[in-house]
Amino acid sequence: xxxxxxxxxxxxxxxxxxxxxxxxxxxxxxxxxxxxxxxxxxxxxxxxxxxxxxxxxxxxxxxxxxxxxxxxxxxxxxxxxxxxxxxxxxxxxxxxxxxxxxxxxxxxxxxxxxxxxxxxxxxxxxxxxxxxxxxxxxxxxxxxxxxxxxxxxxxxxxxxxxxxxxxxxxxxxxxxxxxxxxxxxxxxxxxxxxxxxxxxxxxxxxxxxxxxxxxxxxxxxxxxxxxxxxxxxxxxxxxxxxxxxxxxxxxxxxxxxxxxxxxxxxxxxxxxxxxxxxxxxxxxxxxxxxxxxxxxxxxxxxxxxxxxxxxxxxxxxxxxxxxxxxxxxxxxxxxxxxxxxx
Amino acid sequence: xxxxxxxxxxxxxxxxxxxxxxxxxxxxxxxxxxxxxxxxxxxxxxxxxxxxxxxxxxxxxxxxxxxxxxxxxxxxxxxxxxxxxxxxxxxxxxxxxxxxxxxxxxxxxxxxxxxxxxxxxxxxxxxxxxxxxxxxxxxxxxxxxxxxxxxxxxxxxxxxxxxxxxxxxxxxxxxxxxxxxxxxxxxxxxxxxxxxxxxxxxxxxxxxxxxxxxxxxxxxxxxxxxxxxxxxxxxxxxxxxxxxxxxxxxxxxxxxxxxxxxxxxxxxxxxxxxxxxxxxxxxxxxxxxxxxxxxxxxxxxxxxxxxxxxxxxxxxxxxxxxxxxxxxxxxxxxxxxxxxxxxxxxxxxxxxx
Numbered sequence: 001x002x003x004x005x006x007x008x009x010x011x012x013x014x015x016x017x018x019x020x021x022x023x024x025x026x027x028x029x030x031x032x033x034x035x036x037x038x039x040x041x042x043x044x045x046x047x048x049x050x051x052x053x054x055x056x057x058x059x060x061x062x063x064x065x066x067x068x069x070x071x072x073x074x075x076x077x078x079x080x081x082x083x084x085x086x087x088x089x090x091x092x093x094x095x096x097x098x099x100x101x102x103x104x105x106x107x108x109x110x111x112x113x114x115x116x117x118x119x120x121x122x123x124x125x126x127x128x129x130x131x132x133x134x135x136x137x138x139x140x141x142x143x144x145x146x147x148x149x150x151x152x153x154x155x156x157x158x159x160x161x162x163x164x165x166x167x168x169x170x171x172x173x174x175x176x177x178x179x180x181x182x183x184x185x186x187x188x189x190x191x192x193x194x195x196x197x198x199x200x201x202x203x204x205x206x207x208x209x210x211x212x213x214x215x216x217x218x219x220x221x222x223x224x225x226x227x228x229x230x231x232x233x234x235x236x237x238x239x240x241x242x243x244x245x246x247x248x249x250x251x252x253x254x255x256x257x258x259x260x261x262x263x264x265x266x267x268x269x270x271x272x273x274x275x276x277x278x279x280x281x282x283x284x285x286x287x288x289x290x291x292x293x294x295x296x297x298x299x300x301x302x303x304x305x306x307x308x309x310x311x312x313x314x315x316x317x318x319x320x321x322x323x324x325x326x327x328x329x330x331x332x333x334x335x336x337x338x339x340x341x342x
Numbered sequence: 343x344x345x346x347x348x349x350x351x352x353x354x355x356x357x358x359x360x361x362x363x364x365x366x367x368x369x370x371x372x373x374x375x376x377x378x379x380x381x382x383x384x385x386x387x388x389x390x391x392x393x394x395x396x397x398x399x400x401x402x403x404x405x406x407x408x409x410x411x412x413x414x415x416x417x418x419x420x421x422x423x424x425x426x427x428x429x430x431x432x433x434x435x436x437x438x439x440x441x442x443x444x445x446x447x448x449x450x451x452x453x454x455x456x457x458x459x460x461x462x463x464x465x466x467x468x469x470x471x472x473x474x475x476x477x478x479x480x481x482x483x484x485x486x487x488x489x490x491x492x493x494x495x496x497x498x499x500x501x502x503x504x505x506x507x508x509x510x511x512x513x514x515x516x517x518x519x520x521x522x523x524x525x526x527x528x529x530x531x532x533x534x535x536x537x538x539x540x541x542x543x544x545x546x547x548x549x550x551x552x553x554x555x556x557x558x559x560x561x562x563x564x565x566x567x568x569x570x571x572x573x574x575x576x577x578x579x580x581x582x583x584x585x586x587x588x589x590x591x592x593x594x595x596x597x598x599x600x601x602x603x604x605x606x607x608x609x610x611x612x613x614x615x616x617x618x619x620x621x622x623x624x625x626x627x628x629x630x631x632x633x634x635x636x637x638x639x640x641x642x643x644x645x646x647x648x649x650x651x652x653x654x655x656x657x658x659x660x661x662x663x664x665x666x667x668x669x670x671x672x673x674x675x676x677x678x679x680x681x682x683x684x685x686x687x688x689x690x691x692x693x694x695x
Binding site for chain 1: 431433435487488489490492493494496497498499500501503504505508628631632635636638639643668669670671672673675676679680683684687688
């Protein structure tokens with residue numbers, strides 16, 4: 001990479017941040033903006049908005065796994081924490097807590113506490129390396145699931161909270177299909193751009209260097225643990241915001257929201273999409289949500305998990321980089337076709 | 343440096359007694375005191391204040407015995423998990439599914455033949471074969487790629503859970519152990535005293551004691567196999583340095599396949615035995631996967647002794663938590679894991695890498 005920069009013109013080899021936004025992005029943005037005009041409410045909410053929310057949670061995993069080399073199974077737990085904060089501080093109709101605070105206090109507090117929780121998880125998980133992270137975060141996620149199920153004082157146990165409502169601001173009820181879709185789209189776009197930007201920042205580059213060789217980075221004098229924990233905090237912020245949207249989308253939050261199956265689902269989404277680029281999680285989310293929604297028509301009854309599991313196995317076997325990897329291999333290649341190899 | 347510290351400590355401790363205690367002796371003394379205190383709790387007639395503190399002697403003893411039974415089950419499941427991980431760096435997240443599948447197969451065989459022991463044997467053998475097939479068909483192709491192996495096991499666990507739900511539905515099964523294993527035994531621990539002076543002894547299900555005994559026996563067997571046989575030597579060598587073992591001309595794939603078969607077989611065995619003590623239902627796979635993860639994280643990855651210690655700690659704390667602070671029992675498990683990680687990230691018996 002550094003060799004290339006010296007040989008070719010600097011701008012061509014490592015694009016600056018604004019140059020990352022290509023015609024592809026413009027086209028994608030246009031399609032996403034006009035999508036609600038063409039689709040029914042069901043497609044706008046259940047496919048569109050839901051894919052964006054799941055994609056956002058998977059994006060937080062992609063940040064940790066792709067840039068930090070830490071595969072976390074606890075991202076849905078962090079999103080769920082934000083959803084629980086929304087339920088406890090905001091309104092719910094379960095008759096427990098529901099302090100009724102306004103949305104502009106609840107949302108920052110929810111996302112903030114989720115990010116702090118994420119940093120704590122990270123601080124525990126970074127004590128070990130590599131494949132151990134998956135085990136520890138899975139253990140944390142499962143323990144949290146059992147805890148929320150047993151604890152009635154704070155989490156209202158098995159039923160959890162229901163009757164969570166998105167706020168009405170500027171005369172718009174934000175859970176109506178189209179406003180909610182655009183809300184999710186805006187948040188997802190901000191998250192996507194922020195991740196692209198962060199990956200190019202000094203912090204992002206340091207994090208990737210730590211992923212590749214922690215010992216060397218430690219020797220140079222970087223605080224490896226602090227960088228990793230900060231990455232967890234940032235990922236927690238993404239997951240936390242997504243958790244707020246998830247709470248409004250479902251209108252409820254219960255231990256089932258953060259059970260092991262959804263936790264695995266987020267990993268499946270991120271891996272199917274690809275962990276190399278922030279667009280991957282959204283691609284994966286769209287594919288998985290579409291399969292989950294329509295598998296019932298294909299395999300009948302309730303066997304859609306088998307279908308998703310098999311699809312996941314095939315992807316893992318043939319393409320470690322998910323759909324993005326397949327695209328890189330078989331899709332159009334402007335650089336490769338246009339230039340000779342540099 | 344540590345020698346100096348040791349001597350310093352010796353001087354400190356020894357100055358009063360004159361004889362001089364080594365650190366090792368202090369440790370032994372500590373564990374002796376703990377053992378004596380436990381023995382006293384089991385045998386002695388409890389004073390009032392202790393009853394007030396720990397609810398009742400009966401509750402306490404039952405919690406301990408239940409904890410031991412659970413620890414036995416956890417050990418059976420986790421020992422295979424830790425061996426596979428230590429040798430192949432393969433985090434088998436489908437290990438809980440192996441447990442559940444073993445339980446279902448044991449149930450079917452025991453119901454059809456009417457012989458419980460056949461069910462137990464079938465649980466072990468069928469799952470050992472399943473493990474062998476998994477190793478040969480899947481994991482061998484992905485060797486050296488930890489993350490992909492782990493992802494594949496996740497995929498397998500999703501499909502397996504769904505297919506088992508399709509075959510055995512969501513209902514709860516109970517495998518009934520044979521008559522000679524059922525019933526309760528009177529243990530020589532007094533729980534209460536009647537006013538006329540007669541003593542009420544603790545009764546406990548015989549089968550649960552058998553489960554614990556079986557776990558101990560299998561643990562001993564594993565230890566003997568690992569430390570006294572040729573294949574055990576190869577396995578230990580593989581855990582320490584896989585590349586070196588392969589370089590010295592051993593058939594690594596044979597060893598991997600053996601270990602995977604034993605690990606999966608033990609999970610299946612535990613499934614039948616555990617399914618007879620508790621019950622078989624969807625969701626048990628996740629429970630035992632979590633237990634294996636925590637046991638192995640606490641005990642140290644790749645160490646069978648560590649799995650035994652971790653299983654004891656987690657099993658006991660879970661049952662004691664259940665009795666004394668019901669809603670926070672899981673948190674106790676979690677706290678133990680976090681404390682272990684912050685003091686010894688490699689686990690109690692694990693080696694620093």
